[in-house]
Amino acid sequence: MTQQRIANAFTIDVEDYFQVSALAPHFPREEWENVPCRVERNIDRILEMLDAHGASGTFFTLGWIAERYPAMIRRIAEAGHEVASHGYNHERASAQTPARFLSDIKLARAVLEDVSASAITGYRAPSFSIGAGNLWAHDSILEAGYAYSSSIYPVKHDHYGMPDAPRFPYRLENGLLEIPVTTNRMLGRNWPAGGGGYFRLLPYAVSRWQIARVNREDGRPAIFYFHPWEIDPEQPRVREASAKTRFRHYINLERTEARLNRLLRDFAWRRADEVFRDAA
Template identity: 80%
Template sequence: MNTRITNAFTCDVEDYFQVSALAPHFPREGWDAVPCRIERNVDRILEMLDGHDACGTFFTLGWIAERFPQLIRRIADNGHEVASHGYGHERASAMTPEAFLADIRLAKAVLEDITGKNVSGYRAPSFSIGTANLWAHDCIAEAGYGYSSSVYPVKHDHYGIPDAPRFPWRLDNGLVEVPVTTVRAFGRNWPAGGGGFFRLLPYSVSRWQIARVNADDKRPAIFYFHPWEIDPEQPRVQEASAKTRFRHYVNLERTAERLDRLLSDFAWGRADEVFRDAA
């Protein structure tokens, strides 16, 4: 196993009821009435990272940060990067440029006020920057971010730009886009950076994919997941479609163990440090 390359370990800090696929069942105006499970799950993740002497990046919702400021400080105080996931988990593709800019500016201000540190990274909810809203990159730069991890170069029913670069690139406005990792095979890009595929497929697939990117492409990988993915006891939304229930709940009981193996098998760091000179 090639451990000489340090990969980027990233977590999208949102709770189970804030997932885009479950939005019809959890209206945003009712979020404050839903019991949060985010704190216990993130604390567990922090313990896992500490046990492996690893660092990571936490793309955090401003809505979560306002309600759990001590949690956000614990993330920062443990040496991890606090980055922005926007304020209210609204898809960039569903917003006007003006509303999007206001959202990401607010999230940045909230996070910086809590941590006392500059927030340089941003990730759009659900990787919702596509060919129809590439203007979002200009808003991200205007808001003062240094890099974005918002484009997934895959074909997917909800997101993706299949022909986007597989590795970090710099836009004309100076912003660096750091796409989630893919493996190139059979003429297309295959997801290799976590999410639902990490839960659905055997762990050996993810391990092989990341090792291949490190060895063949000689590049660091960027991996992502969510705190609710290590929480099999979260409330189940039986009213959701069968497809949504499968995608959201498959193998939740196995994710923590797989993350522990992943942290053992590879070297991991913060996205802002791993990709500092990438583009």
């Protein structure tokens, strides 16, 4: 059943498999140039999926990727999707000084605007790494020229999360719009409902129910995210990674593309800047 009353936001964090934070110990940044990229083929498949379903989305893209694949970024923009920023180097905001963070996100925005020939208004921190300990980052995001951020996940997680944050878009005191990743409120806590590893781990019916519940009971659009490497079951395996990391990274990769096609059929999807244009 297609949900037509509410358009949800479909977002992609454009990074390659070796740039994931959990795999950072195995792929130092200074060695990225020597690792064969797989991102372009995966993005092209995602663009085909979106076109087949008449959907549009937001591509939160690393500046590092945009510099090396400018034609890919132009294809995204020319297809009517939003190009947004995921920073330049995929370094967690919480691991940077304010000065270094500002420099990184300014550079990313400049690169993305130059390559895409479009205004870059959205930003998402790598690994949702803005929380109670570094809320100063929102001032940096505004200073760097962005209009909105989607960097907070109001859940409890071992690597990120701000469970006491608002569940839906809100305007910060400095004027920046923060768009948290979607959660459901049940049993006195927030439960993740916005994609990522949970989308691969749990049966598809759970994700469909979660998003439908937010649309129906909260009367709000959801914001969903995933990564291009999540539709790439043939990516190289990092055997040296911990068992926990391998489980989280590789679980159900072979099922993700089919699930995404079902998701695109079952709900209406648009760019984040369009879905939340009048938010807060």
